[in-house]
Amino acid sequence: MFFDLSGKRAFITGGASGIGLAVARRFAEAGARVVIADMQDGQAVATELGGTFVHLDVSDSAAVLSALAQNCEQEGKLDILINNAGINGADGVTIEDSDEALTRKLLEINTLGVYHGLKHGPAHIRDGGAIINTASLGATLMFPGSGPYSATKAAVINLTQMSALELAPRKIRVNAVAPSFIRTPLAQDDIELFEKMSYNATAAQRIAEPEEVAAVFHFLASDDASYMNGQVINVDGGMSLGFTNVQLDMISQELTSGG
């Protein structure tokens, strides 16, 4: 079977909701035993998937170490680590006007959360395993008003690339997935904007569902991705390509109407 994960153990941060939950469901379907590690309760879904739930704040280095150590002591080493927990901090203001407390929180969860996984994870992963970090298209495509968030995700890309080289001797592959706008609880407050942006600015002309992102995690986690290392895969419906026909039509309509 392609992308078979049977017998593999996967630890998924932020696995109780959105993209992480879709990843957990997909991995379980592919035969993996999943550990959902999240700040919010994921016990019911972990039980439903035949896995386990660990309450975890990824911004707490000691807690990440202890969660990994305790879990592996009970169930053995991991094959897959998904550093996915994150928060949205795109509040539409410039870096100059940005809120420092929010910026610190973003750095602590989005960047240090991944750093803690990369620092403490390898000792608890078998040689030949896979790590996948959740970045964002916003790390490389600038959306004004999301400066601090973008920076936290750019750092995730950098950490991914460095770890890929550092862990290569153990044949542990480290990749990142960079989604554009995905319909998850994180996007709920801005869903109309996200949908409109996706319609206008992607070749796909629509927002993505979390399952469409989980499919890419699945490939990267599987042995079929054996030659994929240090890569950042945009899951963006073509948003990073440039102008869409919808955007060009809007501009030409504006020109013909004398706007």
Ligand SMILES: NC(=O)c1ccc[n+]([C@@H]2O[C@H](COP(=O)([O-])OP(=O)(O)OC[C@H]3O[C@@H](n4cnc5c(N)ncnc54)[C@H](O)[C@@H]3O)[C@@H](O)[C@H]2O)c1
């Ligand atoms: N939804 C999007 O449009 C989008 C786009 C690009 C990147 N992302 C990234 O995808 C990842 C998943 O986001 P999502 O859209 O599924 O959002 P979500 O809110 O549905 O899920 C995020 C999960 O992370 C958990 N979490 C938050 N802070 C935590 C912490 N300190 N410790 C442990 N768990 C914590 C939450 O409880 C939640 O279950 C995030 O890193 C986010 O930045 C999302």
